[in-house]
Amino acid sequence: MVLIPEPKGEIKGFITSLECPITYPLKDIVNVYWELWEIEQSYGELKQGQLNNQAVLRSQKVEGIYQELWGILISYNLVRLEMKRMAESHDVEPLRISFINALRLIQDEFLWCSGRTPGTIPKKLQNLRENGKRLILPKKRKRKPFPRQVLYKAPRYPHKKRAAHC
Known part of the structure; x- marks a missing residue:
């Protein structure tokens, strides 16, 4: 639902x-x-x-394109899932976590994990979620209680008034 x-x-x-x-x-x-x-x-x-x-689709065959698209969609959903877990660990809404910054943080962590043993991954994930605290966006401000108004824009060039002819 x-x-x-x-x-x-x-x-x-x-x-x-x-x-x-x-x-x-x-x-x-x-x-x-x-x-x-x-x-x-x-x-x-x-x-x-x-x-x-x-x-970024480099494949020349239909099967390869499908594979690339599935990879992109799976990685997007994994980033979103990790953002949700970061938000839960810091008691905020998932929409308060920056997608771009979370993506970059996760990419950096995966680069660091590539040379490590698989047993260290759970600890790295825990550190990743703790580092997610710095990705929390501030709460949105409430709208102004009064409607917006168009400000007067001064003309670019001053003009002279014509003298009245008698």
């Missing part, structure tokens, strides 16, 4: 490309859009953070 976050405040309107949105309950439409937003954020993290905005 997927837990969908509840939007803060009252939803006063909704823009959609559905042909007949009135036939669907607003709550169902909002839930679907929340799920899509979560998926889009995950794709963004995967493409920008994990893959550094580069195409």
Whole structure:
């Protein structure tokens, strides 16, 4: 079961490309859009953070491409799982752990573990989770209680007033 976050405040309107949105309950439409937003954020993290905005598929055969894609998705989920465990060990929400920084920390730890004996891995994982404390992001600030306003922008060039002709 997927837990969908509840939007803060009252939803006063909704823009959609559905042909007949009135036939669907607003709550169902909002839930679907929340799920899509979560998926889009995950794709963004995967493409920008994990893959550094580069195409990394090198295989020339379909089977190899599938294998590479599965490897990327598995590694993404492993980073997310470790972020969840870091958050649990520090009593914060998993969304308060920085994905990019967690990814870099995990990559560094795996490089250090590559030459070690397998028996040291559990201790390394424990140290990794303890180091996750420095990856905790600050709590989000609450929105301002008053609406935003457009500030007056002074013109770039001063202009002279014309003298009135009599």
